[in-house]
Amino acid sequence: PTEEIWTIIFNSDVDQWGHYSYDDKNDVLRVDAHVLQNDQPVEEFSIQFEDSEQGVALMYIAWDMNRVEIPIGY
Numbered sequence: 001p002t003e004e005i006w007t008i009i010f011n012s013d014v015d016q017w018g019h020y021s022y023d024d025k026n027d028v029l030r031v032d033a034h035v036l037q038n039d040q041p042v043e044e045f046s047i048q049f050e051d052s053e054q055g056v057a058l059m060y061i062a063w064d065m066n067r068v069e070i071p072i073g074y
Helices: none
Strands: 005-011 027-034 036-053 056-073
Touching (some): 027 056
Antiparallel strands (some): 005 027
16 A cells, blocks of 8 residues: 555455465456545554445445545445
């Protein structure tokens, strides 16, 4: 990640741990998301989902004073 953009990677290898055995051939989707600032620090890395509007949810990924928001259609 950079200070301005995080690349979020959805990978199909569910047995992978960390980046040690990472293989980009198993990437299903890559999304670049602009980094936003939190009002309060987030002590632990967290992922949350929230309904945004009909058929769209927002996935929030946050850590410390930074977060990204990714819209997901369903």
